[in-house]
Amino acid sequence: MGVIHGEEMVLNIGPQHPSTHGVLRLKVKTDGEVVSDIYPVIGYLHRSFEKHCENVTYEQVVPYTDRCDYIASMNNNLGYAVTVEELMGIEVPEKVEYIRIIVAEFNRIASHLLALGTYGLDVGAFTPFLYMFRDRERILDMFEMVCGARLLYNYIWVGGVSHDLPKGFVETAYQFLDYFEPQVTEYNNLLTYNKIFVERTADVGVLPPDVAINYGVTGPNLRASGVKWDIRKDEPYSIYDKFDFDVPVGQGELGTIGDCWDRYWVRMREIEESVKILRQALKGLPKDGDVHQAIPKKIRPPKGSIYKRTESPRGDLAYYITSDGKPKPYRLKMRSPAFTSLSVLNKISKGWMLSDVIAILGSLDIVLGEIDR
Amino acid sequence: MIDDRDKLIAEAVEKGLQGDMDTINGIEDRVIRSKAKAALHKAKKVAKESGTGIEDSKEETASPVDENQSPNQIVFAYLEKKIPGSVIVQEGDLEECIYVNPSSWEAVSKLLRNDEILQFDSLQCITGIDIGEGILESRYNFHSMSLRHTIEIRIPVSIDNPKIYSIEQIWRIGDWFEREVYDMVGIIFEGHRNLKRMLLPDDWEGFPLRKDYETQQTYHGIAIPKVKEEWE
Amino acid sequence: MTVDLLYDWLNETIPFLSGNDLLLLFAILIPALMLFLVIAVNAIVLVYAERKVSAFMQDRVGPMGQGVGLHAGKWGMLQTIADALKLISKEDIIPKLADRKLFIMAPFIIFVGAFIAVIALPFGESLIVADMNIGIFYILAVSSFGVIGLILAGWSSNNKWSLYGGMRSAAQIISYEIPAGLSLVTVIMLTGTLSMQGIIQYQSGGIFDWIVFSSPFSFIAFIIYFIAGIAETNRTPFDIPEAESELVGGFHTEYSGMRWSFFFLSEYANMLVVNGVAVTAFLGGWQSPISGYFNTAGWGIFWFISKILVLVFVMMWVRWTFPRLRVDQLMDICWKYLLPIALMNIFGVGLWTLIFG
Numbered sequence: 001m002g003v004i005h006g007e008e009m010v011l012n013i014g015p016q017h018p019s020t021h022g023v024l025r026l027k028v029k030t031d032g033e034v035v036s037d038i039y040p041v042i043g044y045l046h047r048s049f050e051k052h053c054e055n056v057t058y059e060q061v062v063p064y065t066d067r068c069d070y071i072a073s074m075n076n077n078l079g080y081a082v083t084v085e086e087l088m089g090i091e092v093p094e095k096v097e098y099i100r101i102i103v104a105e106f107n108r109i110a111s112h113l114l115a116l117g118t119y120g121l122d123v124g125a126f127t128p129f130l131y132m133f134r135d136r137e138r139i140l141d142m143f144e145m146v147c148g149a150r151l152l153y154n155y156i157w158v159g160g161v162s163h164d165l166p167k168g169f170v171e172t173a174y175q176f177l178d179y180f181e182p183q184v185t186e187y188n189n190l191l192t193y194n195k196i197f198v199e200r201t202a203d204v205g206v207l208p209p210d211v212a213i214n215y216g217v218t219g220p221n222l223r224a225s226g227v228k229w230d231i232r233k234d235e236p237y238s239i240y241d242k243f244d245f246d247v248p249v250g251q252g253e254l255g256t257i258g259d260c261w262d263r264y265w266v267r268m269r270e271i272e273e274s275v276k277i278l279r280q281a282l283k284g285l286p287k288d289g290d291v292h293q294a295i296p297k298k299i300r301p302p303k304g305s306i307y308k309r310t311e312s313p314r315g316d317l318a319y320y321i322t323s324d325g326k327p328k329p330y331r332l333k334m335r336s337p338a339f340t341s342l343s344v345l346n347k348i349s350k351g352w353m354l355s356d357v358i359a360i361l362g363s364l365d366i367v368l369g370e371i372d373r
Numbered sequence: 374m375i376d377d378r379d380k381l382i383a384e385a386v387e388k389g390l391q392g393d394m395d396t397i398n399g400i401e402d403r404v405i406r407s408k409a410k411a412a413l414h415k416a417k418k419v420a421k422e423s424g425t426g427i428e429d430s431k432e433e434t435a436s437p438v439d440e441n442q443s444p445n446q447i448v449f450a451y452l453e454k455k456i457p458g459s460v461i462v463q464e465g466d467l468e469e470c471i472y473v474n475p476s477s478w479e480a481v482s483k484l485l486r487n488d489e490i491l492q493f494d495s496l497q498c499i500t501g502i503d504i505g506e507g508i509l510e511s512r513y514n515f516h517s518m519s520l521r522h523t524i525e526i527r528i529p530v531s532i533d534n535p536k537i538y539s540i541e542q543i544w545r546i547g548d549w550f551e552r553e554v555y556d557m558v559g560i561i562f563e564g565h566r567n568l569k570r571m572l573l574p575d576d577w578e579g580f581p582l583r584k585d586y587e588t589q590q591t592y593h594g595i596a597i598p599k600v601k602e603e604w605e
Numbered sequence: 606m607t608v609d610l611l612y613d614w615l616n617e618t619i620p621f622l623s624g625n626d627l628l629l630l631f632a633i634l635i636p637a638l639m640l641f642l643v644i645a646v647n648a649i650v651l652v653y654a655e656r657k658v659s660a661f662m663q664d665r666v667g668p669m670g671q672g673v674g675l676h677a678g679k680w681g682m683l684q685t686i687a688d689a690l691k692l693i694s695k696e697d698i699i700p701k702l703a704d705r706k707l708f709i710m711a712p713f714i715i716f717v718g719a720f721i722a723v724i725a726l727p728f729g730e731s732l733i734v735a736d737m738n739i740g741i742f743y744i745l746a747v748s749s750f751g752v753i754g755l756i757l758a759g760w761s762s763n764n765k766w767s768l769y770g771g772m773r774s775a776a777q778i779i780s781y782e783i784p785a786g787l788s789l790v791t792v793i794m795l796t797g798t799l800s801m802q803g804i805i806q807y808q809s810g811g812i813f814d815w816i817v818f819s820s821p822f823s824f825i826a827f828i829i830y831f832i833a834g835i836a837e838t839n840r841t842p843f844d845i846p847e848a849e850s851e852l853v854g855g856f857h858t859e860y861s862g863m864r865w866s867f868f869f870l871s872e873y874a875n876m877l878v879v880n881g882v883a884v885t886a887f888l889g890g891w892q893s894p895i896s897g898y899f900n901t902a903g904w905g906i907f908w909f910i911s912k913i914l915v916l917v918f919v920m921m922w923v924r925w926t927f928p929r930l931r932v933d934q935l936m937d938i939c940w941k942y943l944l945p946i947a948l949m950n951i952f953g954v955g956l957w958t959l960i961f962g
Contacts, residue, residue, distance in 0.1 A: 009764050019850040033769075033932055050557070050579050122850045124929025128665040189833045190926070196842055213494050213518050216546030224958055229518060305469060307498065307514045307525060320500045320512070321567040331582070335498035335514075343549045354769070355931045358851050372572055 005032050008036060011354075015044045019122050019358045022368025024342075026357075033353045038346045039150045045372035053332040057086055058158060058299040061332065066152040068334060069370040071114055072313045073108035074143075077156035079310035083238050083319040084158045086308055087301040096160050097239045098243045101154060101249035101281045104148065105274045108296035109180075110139040111313035112220075112274075115365040120191050121262060122362035123355075125195055125201045128191040135183055140175055145169055165285075173282055177275055184272060192268060201264060202255030205360035208305070209258065216340035217345065219315025224250035224266040227260035232310040243280050245273045258365040267365070270313075300327055314365060336370040443470055444522040446489065451552045454478050455488075461529075468513070470525040481540040484537055485515060485526075486543050492517045493524070496544035501554035507532045511560050513540075530560065532583075539565035557582040608632050608735060636734045640723050648873040651917060659922045684877045695862035699930070700763060707761035711754045712731065712860065712867035718751030719874035725794045726881040728906040729891050740801035741793070744882055745786055748837070751871065752778045755846065755856050758868075762859040770855025773932055774846030778837055779940045785833035787947035788826035791954040792816055792886045795823065806888035812894040817887040821962070822953040827887040829947050834879035835920055838872060842927040843935060850929075880916040881909075888912050 013026040020026065023044035029037040047069060053061050057088055065080045066073040085092065117132035142148045145166050147155040156163050191197055207217065209225040222229055230247040232240040250262030295356035301323040309318040315337030322331040341364045349360045428501045449471045452460050459477035473481050485493045493515035501511040528537055539562035541547045551562045552571040559580035562568055569575060579586050588597055612632040619628065653668075654754040657680075660667025668681025677684040699708055722744050724734040737743055752775055759771015793799060795816060796807040806817050817827045846856030857868045885889060889912075891905035899908070930938070 008763065011527065017853060043570075043574070046572040048581065054582075103670065124844070124848065124850060125927065126659075126841075127663050130665065134664055145958050153411070191928070194928060196930055199934055200928060200931060210494075211455070214545050216550075217495055227518060305512075305525075309497070316497065318498055318514070320498060322502060331500070331502045333498065333500040333502075339549065340546050341545055347545075353931060353933065355845070355848070355851050355929075 006144075019291075020368075021366055024361075024366070024368055024371075026345075026361075028354070028357065029225060030354060033355075035349060035352055035354055035357050036269040038349055038357065040342055040345055042342070042344065042368070042371050047373065049373040052334055053329050055216070055328065057327045058301070058329060062157060063154045064153070065334075066154055067369060068336065068369055069312060069314065069317070069338070069367050071367050072107050072111040072152060073151065073153045074103045075111075075310070075312040076317065078104045078155065079308070079312060079317045081158050081309055082321055083157045083308040083321055084259045084299065084301065087304065087321060087323060088158075088296070088299065088308045090159050090294055090296065092294045093289050093291070094239075095286045096291050096294065098281055098285045099161050099165055099291065100156055100238055100276060101240070101351075102165075102285070103143070103153075103161075105278050105281065106139050106142065106173075106331060106343075108274050108313045109271050109278075110136045111123065112271050113139075115313070116187070116264060116267055117187045119362040120197075121357075122358050123197060125191055125194070125197065128187060129188065131183075131190065135180060138179075142169070142172055142176065145172065157295060158299055160291050160293065164291045170282055170285065173278070177278060177282075181272075181275060184268065187268065192265065198254050198261060200355075200359055201260035201363070202355050204255075204260045205257045205352065207344065207348050210260070211344065211347060212279065215271045215344040217315070217344050218337050218340065219311070219313070220270060221263055221315065221341050224262040226250050226252075231309050231316060234310065237308070237310055242284070245276050249274065254349070254358065260359055263363040263365075268349055273338065298327065300325060309335075312337060314367065314370070315341065334370075334373060336373065338364075338366040338368075338370045342366050342371055352362065382543055444524050445469070446448045448524050452481060452484070452489065455484060472527050474528050474530065475528050475537055478540075481526075482538070482540045482543055492519050494518050496540070496550070497523070499547065499550035500556050501558035501560055501582065503532070503558055504529075505583075505584060509535050509558055509560055509583075511554060513539055535560045536563050537561070538563055540567075541565050556580070559583060608636065610731070611635060618774055636724070637812070640720065644720065644723065644870065644874045644877070647877050648870045649685045649689070651873045651876065652688070652869075653682065654914075654917070655921055656684065658679075658918065659925045662922070662925045689866070693863055697735030697864060698857050698861045699861075700875050702763045704761035704763065706858075707757045709864075711758035711761060712864045712871075714757060715751045715752075716867050716871045716874070718747060718749075718754060719871040721750070722748045722878040722940040723874065723881075725801055727805060727879065727885060728892055728909050729902050730802075731902065732906065733802065736800060736802050738803075739799045741789060741804065741886065742799050743883065744801075744878065745782070745789065748875070748878060749778065749782055751875070756862070759856040762856070764859050766852045766854065766858045767856050769853050770846045770848075770858070773852075774856060774930075776838060777839075777843065777846060777935060780936060781833040781836040781843075781943075784802065784939060784943035785837065786830050787951060788830040789882075789886055790951055791823055791826040791840050791926045794951070794954055795819065795958065801885050801890075804886055805892060808889040810848060810893055811896035812889070814896075815887065815889040815892075820954065820957045822957055823887065824944065825950050826954070827883070829943050830883055830887070830949070831916070831919075833939075833943065834883060835923060836939070838875045838879055838920070840876075841924040844924075844929055845932050848929055860907070876917055877913065877918065880913045880920075883916055884909060884912040885905060 008029050008031050011028045011030050013028055015023040015025045016018040024026040025041040025044065027041060028035055043330070048065070049064055051289075052064055056064070057276065062077055062080060065076040071074050081100075113132040116212060117129040120126075120128040120132075143153060143155075144150050146169065147153050147163055149155075167360040170270050207221065207225050209222075212222050212225045212227065217225075218229070226249050228247055228249050232245075233247050248260075248266050250266055252255045252259070252262060254261055301321070303323060303325045305320065305322040307320045309316045311317070316335065317337055318335035320331075320333040320335065321329055324330040345361060345364065349357045352360065389480075404581055404584055452471070452473075456477055459474055459475055459481050461472035466575075468598055485491050495518050497514040497516045500514075502510045502512060504510050508529050509532050511528045512530075512531070514523065515526065516523045526527040530537055537560055538543055539547070539551055540562070541562065548565070549568070549571060552568060554560050555562060556570045556573055557580060570577060573581070577592070578589050581588075591597065610628055615628045615632055637923070659666045668677050668684035670676035670678045670681050677687055678753070700707060719731045725737060725740045725744050727733040754779070755774045759766070759767045759774070761770075762768075792804060796804045798804060798807070804816075812818065816823050818824070839846050846852075847857065859866055860868065889908075891909040893899040893904060893908055
């Protein structure tokens with residue numbers, strides 16, 4: 001008896017497809033349901049971020065960073081501000097540092113909620129998505145309170161922040177945290193430990209640690225593979241060294257270390273850790289202080305280059321800035337974590353089924369704005 | 374607490390002298406680990422001066438444990454020793470980076486990845502840059518997940534013949550990074566198996582991040598708006 | 606209200622046409638129109654219910670109309686009608702490269718499959734279009750008819766997503782027919798009849814005379830039938846043929862407007878049929894749960910409809926709670942779990958009747 005071989009079919013997923021999280025296009029070779037090769041085509045959302053940056057001043061770059069990873073704009077702002085500050089040697093007041101940590105961690109929660117919710121959607125669970133969006137909405141309301149914007153904040157500037165925290169923010173934040181903490185249990189009951197969800201994600205798309213490192217995968221995806229690497233902990237920037245929090249890594253609790261479920265679960269645990277940081281930050285937030293005090297009149301970093309990494313919700317977000325002493329960056333390169341995460345897709349999803357490819361893609365949590373820049 | 378720490382360091386140093394670096398690298402706390410490494414370094418020096426133990430002098434001169442030196446300086450010296458002529462001495466300090474000769478990049482990259490002391494298993498970023506005067510640079514930021522140190526390497530090439538050895542098969546992420554650099558500044562990576570444009574369309578003309586780049590007038594009949602000069 | 610009864614009644618009331626074939630045509634058309642009405646109303650009600658149920662499960666309010674002017678009525682009651690109007694007025698797009706004839710035919714085949722199954726559903730003691738002596742067998746047979754439509758739709762669209770959807774649904778529906786059929790075999794073994802009314806008559810009495818409670822095996826049979834029913838109606842967690850996040854729209858990706866809404870209509874009609882059979886075979890059909898009370902013809906309709914609606918609610922509940930299975934897991938559940946259990950179940954019911962019957 002011979003084995004029957006069908007012809008391979010090339011399937012074009014995207015750029016308009018419900019589960020590509022933006023305008024990603026995947027050229028997929030399939031043999032029936034089984035996928036034999038994947039070739040991601042990116043660049044549909046390329047907006048010449050780096051070219052633009054060479055034509056605007058350092059202050060004007062901040063709104064552009066918003067638009068890169070539009071799900072976690074605060075973290076992008078923070079990464080840029082920290083980089084330029086280090087290049088210029090600016091010390092920012094303690095209050096500003098605290099405010100930055102608070103908004104960045106809130107944004108991390110919001111970003112993870114979106115990632116987990118849409119991941120549920122990718123595997124077909126609709127309701128958890130809306131539950132998580134409901135809670136994300138409250139965080140966006142708080143950001144609206146802080147800076148008037150709900151998605152693209154332009155809040156963290158070089159040397160400070162655009163506005164001081166409004167009256168009543170701290171109380172609102174505490175209220176939210178008190179409300180939010182029990183919600184995590186609800187998500188776990190509804191989705192995390194759901195039998196079908198576990199069947200769909202555990203042991204699927206296993207990313208071994210050495211492959212992850214070789215492909216430059218960082219952030220929750222790398223930690224899910226069991227590598228304890230979190231820049232907030234290992235190379236603290238801003239004032240992250242003041243806070244006490246854990247770095248969750250994948251344990252392979254319901255499958256193999258580094259499977260889709262681990263990547264999901266690490267994000268869920270990180271939400272809890274962010275809540276921990278937020279409680280400490282809100283407690284330590286200095287009452288007085290001017291948030292505009294350290295903002296330089298003119299940003300002209302000395303000649304030189306800097307490569308500075310920060311931990312965005314998606315991984316190591318780094319800016320490489322070369323300055324020639326003029327008010328505009330000579331060269332600004334953004335090292336985006338989603339870019340590297342996506343590059344591993346082909347490696348880990350060969351041989352899985354079409355439905356699994358969607359699940360694996362979702363578990364990598366990519367944002368196309370950041371990949372294409 | 375402090376006693377514990379001293380004990381831990383002493384233990385790790387002892388193991389290290391016997392050639393077992395895992396104990397030291399396994400220490401979780403960053404501060405203790407670096408202290409232990411410094412102590413080990415000292416102990417080795419003492420051992421060498423007194424003429425006992427440790428014959429492995431290579432590890433001593435180049436191991437990235439000396440707290441007084443930046444990783445760049447250590448790696449610079451190490452590379453110079455291992456592959457003479459591979460690094461270019463430039464004026465200015467080594468705080469920022471190491472300049473590597475394009476012709477020896479192939480050997481250097483393999484050394485960086487596989488050498489026990491360097492172990493740069495993670496390629497963080499490749500930045501292509503046009504530094505003017507007809508020179509393009511490819512700048513690599515390396516990080517070691519196992520040893521937790523970072524360096525930056527720069528490879529200058531002439532704009533007329535911008536060819537650099539591709540490290541795509543050593544660090545797989547180099548595949549996409551190199552394609553992006555090619556896309557933006559037009560450095561050609563020799564040996565890359567699929568060197569096509571990454572973000573821009575395949576039929577785009579020119580390399581946008583070169584300083585002498587001129588935008589196309591039209592693209593498939595679509596007029597391209599000019600970037601405003603001196604936008605303040 | 607079978608066709609025969611209607612024909613006799615027409616013969617008596619219109620004496621001058623007595624014996625004319627025209628009357629037979631009327632006798633067939635009247636119930637057909639009424640059934641079409643039932644299916645349409647069913648779809649409208651269920652779509653509205655689905656929106657509201659999902660909304661309440663997801664911490665939303667769902668469709669709401671407020672204030673003056675054009676809106677969807679109080680509590681959004683008119684939302685489905687507005688949707689239907691929108692669908693009717695939408696452009697009918699047929700892709701250039703589609704197989705035109707099959708493309709047009711497919712939604713109607715699916716609809717016909719659902720429609721002709723409804724005629725054997727007993728809405729009341731005398732309210733059944735055709736009380737065949739092989740009623741339950743007939744429903745099982747014609748409800749697989751729709752799958753031809755699904756494959757046609759998937760194939761003729763000339764779209765890879767549609768093709769995937771069509772192939773998946775063919776595999777799925779044909780597989781799940783088997784456990785569904787086998788679990789109904791237990792009912793036939795107990796009642797000794799294939800007639801829908803006969804099965805219901807067997808269950809007369811109170812709630813404990815219903816087949817679902819008559820033995821543990823029949824309860825298992827009910828669960829198996831219900832799971833298979835969810836799969837046959839292509840609903841989450843078995844909605845892989847139209848899996849939105851994977852296949853965009855599955856077999857109906859290329860359809861629009863009224864043609865698309867026929868898929869929708871038949872999905873809800875299928876729900877009616879599947880749950881109608883479940884109610885008939887396991888839950889006493891139109892019988893009242895309390896022996897001797899509320900057992901008039903009017904109450905019969907009420908019981909039948911409300912039992913169906915309870916099961917439909919459970920289906921919605923499941924849909925809005927669970928993620929979707931993968932295609933191989935779906936087949937695993939059918940062939941490795943449901944099928945052996947259903948076979949054992951037949952054996953169990955046999956033993957049970959032998960010992961206690």
